[in-house]
Amino acid sequence: MINKKETTLDCSVMSSTIQKRAARKTPAERAAEIADAAREIALEQGLSAITLRNVAARVGVASGLVAHYQPTVDALVAGVFAAIVAEETEEVSGLLDGLPTPSERLGMLLETLMDGSRLDVTAIWVEAWTLGRRNEALAACVREQMDAWQAVVQRVVEAGIEAGEFETSDAPSVAWQILGMVDGLNAQALVRWDGVSNRGSHLAHAVEGMVGAARDSLLPAGGD
Amino acid sequence: MINKKETTLDCSVMSSTIQKRAARKTPAERAAEIADAAREIALEQGLSAITLRNVAARVGVASGLVAHYQPTVDALVAGVFAAIVAEETEEVSGLLDGLPTPSERLGMLLETLMDGSRLDVTAIWVEAWTLGRRNEALAACVREQMDAWQAVVQRVVEAGIEAGEFETSDAPSVAWQILGMVDGLNAQALVRWDGVSNRGSHLAHAVEGMVGAARDSLLPAGGD
DNA sequence: CTTCTTATTGATCATGCGATCAACAAGAAA
DNA sequence: TTTCTTGTTGATCGCATGATCAATAAGAAG
Numbered sequence: 001m002i003n004k005k006e007t008t009l010d011c012s013v014m015s016s017t018i019q020k021r022a023a024r025k026t027p028a029e030r031a032a033e034i035a036d037a038a039r040e041i042a043l044e045q046g047l048s049a050i051t052l053r054n055v056a057a058r059v060g061v062a063s064g065l066v067a068h069y070q071p072t073v074d075a076l077v078a079g080v081f082a083a084i085v086a087e088e089t090e091e092v093s094g095l096l097d098g099l100p101t102p103s104e105r106l107g108m109l110l111e112t113l114m115d116g117s118r119l120d121v122t123a124i125w126v127e128a129w130t131l132g133r134r135n136e137a138l139a140a141c142v143r144e145q146m147d148a149w150q151a152v153v154q155r156v157v158e159a160g161i162e163a164g165e166f167e168t169s170d171a172p173s174v175a176w177q178i179l180g181m182v183d184g185l186n187a188q189a190l191v192r193w194d195g196v197s198n199r200g201s202h203l204a205h206a207v208e209g210m211v212g213a214a215r216d217s218l219l220p221a222g223g224d
Numbered sequence: 225m226i227n228k229k230e231t232t233l234d235c236s237v238m239s240s241t242i243q244k245r246a247a248r249k250t251p252a253e254r255a256a257e258i259a260d261a262a263r264e265i266a267l268e269q270g271l272s273a274i275t276l277r278n279v280a281a282r283v284g285v286a287s288g289l290v291a292h293y294q295p296t297v298d299a300l301v302a303g304v305f306a307a308i309v310a311e312e313t314e315e316v317s318g319l320l321d322g323l324p325t326p327s328e329r330l331g332m333l334l335e336t337l338m339d340g341s342r343l344d345v346t347a348i349w350v351e352a353w354t355l356g357r358r359n360e361a362l363a364a365c366v367r368e369q370m371d372a373w374q375a376v377v378q379r380v381v382e383a384g385i386e387a388g389e390f391e392t393s394d395a396p397s398v399a400w401q402i403l404g405m406v407d408g409l410n411a412q413a414l415v416r417w418d419g420v421s422n423r424g425s426h427l428a429h430a431v432e433g434m435v436g437a438a439r440d441s442l443l444p445a446g447g448d
Numbered sequence: 449c450t451t452c453t454t455a456t457t458g459a460t461c462a463t464g465c466g467a468t469c470a471a472c473a474a475g476a477a478a
Numbered sequence: 479t480t481t482c483t484t485g486t487t488g489a490t491c492g493c494a495t496g497a498t499c500a501a502t503a504a505g506a507a508g
Contacts, residue, residue: 024455024504046357052496062457064498073496127354129411130347133270142415176420177409177427184408185401187353191366196400202434203401209433210426248474248485276466286487288468297466 022061031069033059038080043120047127047138050077078137081128085145088121093152102160107218109156110207113182114200122186150175157211167212174210181206246285255293257283262304267344271351271362274301302361305352309369312345317376326384331442333380334431337406338424346410374399381435391436398434405430 025033037058038050052073056063070076092112096105132139154175160166168174185199204218249257261282262274276297280287294300316336320329356363378399384390392398409423428442 021503022456027455030455046354048354051494053494063496064458065456067497068456123354123357126350126411129415130270130272130351130354132415133347139415146412146416170421170426173420173422173426176412176416177423177430180409180412181405181430182408184406184411185404187350187408187411188370188400188404191353191356191363192370192400196397197394198397199401202394202397206401206405206430206434210430245473246486251485254485275464277464287466288488289486291467292486 022059022065027069030061030065034061034066034069034076035079035083038076039083042077042080042084042124047077047081047124047131050080072137074135074137077131077135078141081124081138082141082145084121084124086148088118089145089148089152096152096156101165102156102163103165103213103217105156106160106207106211106213107204107220109153110178110182110204110218111200111220114185114203116189119186119190122183122190125183126187126190146179149179153178160211160213165213165217168210177210178207246283246289251293254285254289258285258290258293258300259303259307262300263307266301266304266308266348271301271305271348271355274304296361298359298361301355301359302365305348305362306365306369308345308348309365310372312342313369313372313376320376320380325389326380326387327389327437327441329380330384330431330435330437331428331444333377334402334406334428334442335424335444338409338427340413343410343414346407346414349407350411350414370403373403377402384435384437389437389441392434401434402431 034055038055041049041054041058050073052063052066055076056066059066066076067073070079092109095112096108099105099108128138128142132142150172154171157166157168157171157175157178161168161171181203185203189196189199201219205215207213208215208218258279262279265273265278265282274297276287276290279300280290283290290300291297294303316333319336320332323329323332352362352366356366374396378395381390381392381395381399381402385392385395405427409427413420413423425443429439431437432439432442
């Protein structure tokens with residue numbers, strides 16, 4: 001049983017294809033690698049596919065090392081969720097900053113969130129709602145990220161009220177409502193794409209009715 | 225090791241508390257028992273808590289028996305989902321039948337679905353959306369039940385158009401949209417109850433905007 | 449070169465899952 | 479009563495999970 005010695009020798013000989021031991025890295029580097037791998041897995045296969053062995057395999061490392069860098073798998077899952085969702089929030093929020101009027105910003109918000117290019121993130125949201133039932137750390141992150149989203153929407157709605165473009169007495173609730181609608185419609189699209197035409201414009205009209213905006217004021221120019 | 229013989233004797237002696245072997249039942253009876261137990265587990269702990277051992281324990285039966293009555297656990301999960309959701313659809317649909325006008329029916333639909341008394345069913349929906357990714361039988365049931373819901377809503381919307389109470393060119397899409405909104409808002413309530421007031425009336429106004437109904441025509445009499 | 453810190457390994461444990469099936473026994477039929 | 483159908487058992491297999499930790503070796507420090 002000098003098997004161990006042999007494989008060690010093999011390793012030093014065939015350098016490229018089979019790596020027997022992962023290169024030593026800075027804790028910060030390795031932690032980032034692990035977080036990135038977990039992130040990719042979540043977007044491709046869902047949050048529940050984040051396992052010690054799964055992540056370790058993607059990084060090319062022993063499963064124990066993943067555990068070494070994370071207090072718990074639940075914490076890793078929560079962290080991945082927060083990272084994915086926070087990035088989306090900031091990205092979309094940034095898109096709005098350049099637009100002059102609240103109507104345009106709200107219209108862009110709806111258009112962007114409903115264009116179907118973020119369904120992978122929607123899947124993460126939906127799974128997190130369920131997983132949060134058994135992962136307290138994740139549940140906390142979910143609430144936090146929902147609040148962040150709500151704040152973005154509320155800011156737009158309040159600006160619209162101030163500018164006289166919208167007319168509603170309860171911006172916070174309306175913001176929650178808009179978010180809920182968007183989430184629900186996207187979750188639906190996760191399962192059923194067909195049968196619904198003009199998803200974006202239907203929602204725009206619904207939101208117009210809710211914020212008291214003029215008909216078609218939230219639609220992109222020239223669209224229906 | 226006459227343990228077996230002993231416990232058998234024990235059984236015949238202490239009749240009430242410890243049942244060593246489950247009473248023999250009709251296949252139909254037993255199958256119903258198992259389905260009911262699985263249903264309860266799903267509503268209390270989620271669809272993913274439906275396991276052979278979990279269900280067997282609740283029925284008071286060996287795990288093998290559950291497997292004996294179901295081709296696969298995935299099928300059991302799909303069946304439980306369909307049963308729970310179909311019951312809700314029929315129940316709510318029945319509620320609408322007694323109402324005279326489409327506006328009242330749509331208003332009642334929104335009010336009923338948003339009153340928070342069906343959050344356990346919402347949790348089932350949300351979990352099914354995610355689980356359907358890895359359970360094809362479940363995914364098929366989800367699509368089927370979504371279609372059933374959509375048909376109920378579409379019928380109301382079309383009746384409203386015919387009666388001149390609503391004004392929209394695309395009843396099917398609007399029906400999908402309403403469902404998506406309701407689901408999203410309920411899923412949101414699963415995680416966050418606070419912060420949102422008048423969920424029902426906000427949604428009612430949004431739907432009014434979407435179906436082209438008069439302001440407040442979907443609100444319950446005297447409410448806001 | 450040698451020394452020493454520490455990143456990394458991989459076997460291991462306890463637990464849970466779905467599925468399978470020979471063996472058992474309850475209760476109807478003879 | 480005895481016979482026989484069949485509902486029921488529970489051990490068992492293979493696989494997957496999270497967590498733990500002594501042992502290893504890479505690579506900086508001396």
